[in-house]
Amino acid sequence: MTKPPLKFETDVQYLKGVGPRLGAILAKRDIRTVEDLLNYYPRAYEDRRAARNIGTLQANDIVSVKVNIVKVASIPMGRSKRRIYDILVRDQSGQIHCKFFRVPYKGYFERFTAHQEVRLVGKVVDYRGRLEFHHPDLRDIEPEEELKDDLIPIYPEIESLSSVKIARLIHQVLEQLPAEAWGIEKFSVSLLTSRALVSRQQALLKLHHPPVSEAASYHTEKSTSHRRIIFEEFFWLELYLAARKSGLKKEKGLPIENSGKKTQQLLESLPFQITGAQKRALAEIKSDLAKPHPMHRLVQGDVGSGKTLVALASAVTVSESGCQTCLMVPTEILAEQHFKNAQRMFSPLGLKVAILTGKSKTSERNELLAALGEGRIDLLIGTHAVIEEEVQFKKLALVIIDEQHRFGVRQRGILKDKGLSPHFLVMTATPIPRTLAMTVYGDLDVSVIDEMPPGRSPIQTRVIYESKRPEALKFLADQVAKGRQAYFVYPLVEESEKIDLKNAIDEYEKLKSEFPHISLGLLHGRMKSAEKDSVMDDFRSGKIQVLVSTTVIEVGVDVPNANLMVVEHAERFGLSQLHQLRGRVGRGVQKSFCVLILGRAVSEEARARTAFMEQTSDGFKIAEFDLELRGPGEFLGTRQSGLPGFRMANLVRDVQILQEARQAAFEILQTDPQLTKAENKALREELLESHGSAALAGIA
Numbered sequence: 001m002t003k004p005p006l007k008f009e010t011d012v013q014y015l016k017g018v019g020p021r022l023g024a025i026l027a028k029r030d031i032r033t034v035e036d037l038l039n040y041y042p043r044a045y046e047d048r049r050a051a052r053n054i055g056t057l058q059a060n061d062i063v064s065v066k067v068n069i070v071k072v073a074s075i076p077m078g079r080s081k082r083r084i085y086d087i088l089v090r091d092q093s094g095q096i097h098c099k100f101f102r103v104p105y106k107g108y109f110e111r112f113t114a115h116q117e118v119r120l121v122g123k124v125v126d127y128r129g130r131l132e133f134h135h136p137d138l139r140d141i142e143p144e145e146e147l148k149d150d151l152i153p154i155y156p157e158i159e160s161l162s163s164v165k166i167a168r169l170i171h172q173v174l175e176q177l178p179a180e181a182w183g184i185e186k187f188s189v190s191l192l193t194s195r196a197l198v199s200r201q202q203a204l205l206k207l208h209h210p211p212v213s214e215a216a217s218y219h220t221e222k223s224t225s226h227r228r229i230i231f232e233e234f235f236w237l238e239l240y241l242a243a244r245k246s247g248l249k250k251e252k253g254l255p256i257e258n259s260g261k262k263t264q265q266l267l268e269s270l271p272f273q274i275t276g277a278q279k280r281a282l283a284e285i286k287s288d289l290a291k292p293h294p295m296h297r298l299v300q301g302d303v304g305s306g307k308t309l310v311a312l313a314s315a316v317t318v319s320e321s322g323c324q325t326c327l328m329v330p331t332e333i334l335a336e337q338h339f340k341n342a343q344r345m346f347s348p349l350g351l352k353v354a355i356l357t358g359k360s361k362t363s364e365r366n367e368l369l370a371a372l373g374e375g376r377i378d379l380l381i382g383t384h385a386v387i388e389e390e391v392q393f394k395k396l397a398l399v400i401i402d403e404q405h406r407f408g409v410r411q412r413g414i415l416k417d418k419g420l421s422p423h424f425l426v427m428t429a430t431p432i433p434r435t436l437a438m439t440v441y442g443d444l445d446v447s448v449i450d451e452m453p454p455g456r457s458p459i460q461t462r463v464i465y466e467s468k469r470p471e472a473l474k475f476l477a478d479q480v481a482k483g484r485q486a487y488f489v490y491p492l493v494e495e496s497e498k499i500d501l502k503n504a505i506d507e508y509e510k511l512k513s514e515f516p517h518i519s520l521g522l523l524h525g526r527m528k529s530a531e532k533d534s535v536m537d538d539f540r541s542g543k544i545q546v547l548v549s550t551t552v553i554e555v556g557v558d559v560p561n562a563n564l565m566v567v568e569h570a571e572r573f574g575l576s577q578l579h580q581l582r583g584r585v586g587r588g589v590q591k592s593f594c595v596l597i598l599g600r601a602v603s604e605e606a607r608a609r610t611a612f613m614e615q616t617s618d619g620f621k622i623a624e625f626d627l628e629l630r631g632p633g634e635f636l637g638t639r640q641s642g643l644p645g646f647r648m649a650n651l652v653r654d655v656q657i658l659q660e661a662r663q664a665a666f667e668i669l670q671t672d673p674q675l676t677k678a679e680n681k682a683l684r685e686e687l688l689e690s691h692g693s694a695a696l697a698g699i700a
């Protein structure tokens with residue numbers, strides 16, 4: 001009996017050598033069908049080209065070369081009992097060191113003697129400018145061994161399933177899969193040709209069995225096969241976002257149109273002129289608000305660029321049409337600050353502002369909710385508390401989320417469910433690089449505030465070590481003597497047994513005794529709201545000269561007279577966080593300073609990170625660098641759970657392809673808004689399959 005031929009949908013257990021046990025292991029990586037197996041990509045290639053020799057090695061190559069042992073050395077490490085083993089090997093073209101930081105097994109190094117010929121397999125590393133191998137595989141040469149010119153794919157192991165075994169399974173599939181089983185290409189010919197993409201079939205075939213002549217491009221993951229797969233990963237995401245975006249454009253909203261008299265009045269009441277960038281953002285918002293479908297706009301602007309004003313002016317525009325605005329912020333301190341600003345600006349216009357946080361008293365809260373329901377409040381400012389169920393508006397037309405990066409991506413959906421489809425405005429101080437913003441916020445329109453209010457002098461940043469701390473303190477005292485104010489930030493509130501960190505409370509006491517003539521305040525997350533408010537009020541009014549704080553002041557806080565930010569244990573903070581902290585100063589006309597103090601035993605990476613802060617104050621650059629350092633997952637943190645997992649694409653490395661994929665997806669939807677053309681039918685089906693019919697609402 002002949003077996004039916006393989007298909008993409010065939011269960012992997014149908015393959016020779018795969019039983020229920022192996023099937024279960026494969027399933028752990030979601031490999032259930034033949035297609036899943038083909039989509040399990042090699043993580044690297046072992047270069048077995050016969051021509052490889054020591055002289056041609058480059059960092060990060062994974063190679064297999066035939067070498068002779070020169071000598072085996074064991075080097076003691078410091079006073080500990082540990083040793084490094086160093087095997088020096090050579091061939092006609094040169095020599096290279098193989099380092100071992102642990103002993104693979106007892107007697108391992110005794111196996112090797114000078115002049116012995118071995119096969120060396122491993123990854124070339126660049127260690128302080130010198131190429132070497134770390135923990136390579138040293139194998140005996142098989143007597144009949146003959147080098148085949150080849151690139152061997154290396155797959156990520158799945159538990160006990162080795163790369164070699166996975167390779168064998170994939171090889172089996174490639175051999176047995178009939179041509180017609182490769183299914184249809186989902187990309188149209190015009191997409192393939194216009195974007196110079198190879199077919200999916202060709203990409204998969206070559207990824208699993210790359211041609212030796214293209215070795216370099218497979219090692220660097222820049223081959224045409226890689227390009228195709230990476231493009232495709234981005235493309236599906238962008239197509240989904242494009243479809244969502246056109247769906248959003250079809251929702252029914254509350255068009256806001258009015259003379260803008262009050263907004264004008266507000267702007268005239270300010271002690272300064274709005275910047276061109278603020279004006280542009282406001283004009284874009286105003287035009288969005290007037291449309292019959294809800295606005296979905298992101299305002300990106302570096303710390304201190306004046307986003308609050310844009311938010312408040314938009315709320316005034318909305319109130320002029322008799323509608324309400326809700327402004328959501330991540331911390332109570334920020335809510336309080338925005339509330340005070342808004343009150344000052346709104347009262348002269350006869351508009352009413354209210355604040356709601358988790359700490360609001362029940363009686364106040366009930367009264368507020370009633371007023372909100374009756375439409376007596378024009379702008380509600382608050383923390384998470386504003387998304388609770390009982391909070392009902394009479395006519396909510398605009399929702400603004402400040403410091404959006406502190407909330408999850410999903411958050412923006414929640415407020416929308418409050419009855420109508422309000423206009424939506426999110427503000428972020430760009431800790432998200434533009435490229436990443438395209439994927440995370442890909443369905444939003446973007447206004448960029450790329451101009452700082454005039455008269456700000458750049459912040460001078462210095463990184464110092466603990467030992468220089470007294471000098472920093474003296475500098476602080478000098479600034480205070482000149483009438484300025486300062487922040488002193490600590491990473492943690494309470495002493496942890498494990499980490500020996502200075503404790504904000506202790507330090508506050510210490511600083512107090514050190515500087516008896518300076519008025520100090522203490523602020524941390526465990527304090528009661530009323531206490532926090534009074535400390536912030538005193539700092540704002542200048543009664544407190546130096547504010548010792550945890551990172552509760554990280555976002556949004558605005559006290560223009562403060563011109564010095566000191567961050568203790570700066571190595572514990574991420575770059576974007578440091579940038580945010582530094583953004584608390586440089587808001588007034590005084591020259592501002594930021595001192596980053598490093599603790600002892602700081603890693604190389606932390607040093608590079610903080611040094612970068614000295615070089616630039618450009619939030620975009622800092623965000624890009626941060627993304628490079630930590631990668632998108634770490635960078636966005638768990639809060640941003642909306643990001644898809646890419647198998648091959650890398651948001652940092654493949655930005656160019658991301659942009660192309662985005663362009664292609666948006667172009668296709670523009671020329672064929674409902675994806676009804678024959679050539680786009682497969683795209684429509686794919687969207688439907690992976691995101692359900694909701695994804696198609698916009699293009700239906």
Ligand code: ADP
Pocket residue numbers: 272273274275278301302303304305306307308309429453454556557558560587
């Ligand atoms: P962010 O964009 O970080 O939220 P803020 O809205 O807190 O910045 O603004 C920072 C400071 O700049 C505030 O003190 C604000 O009053 C002031 N400001 C805003 N716009 C202007 C402007 N056009 N000219 C001068 N100062 C401005």
Ligand code: MG
Pocket residue numbers: 307308402556
């Ligand atoms: Mg702000």
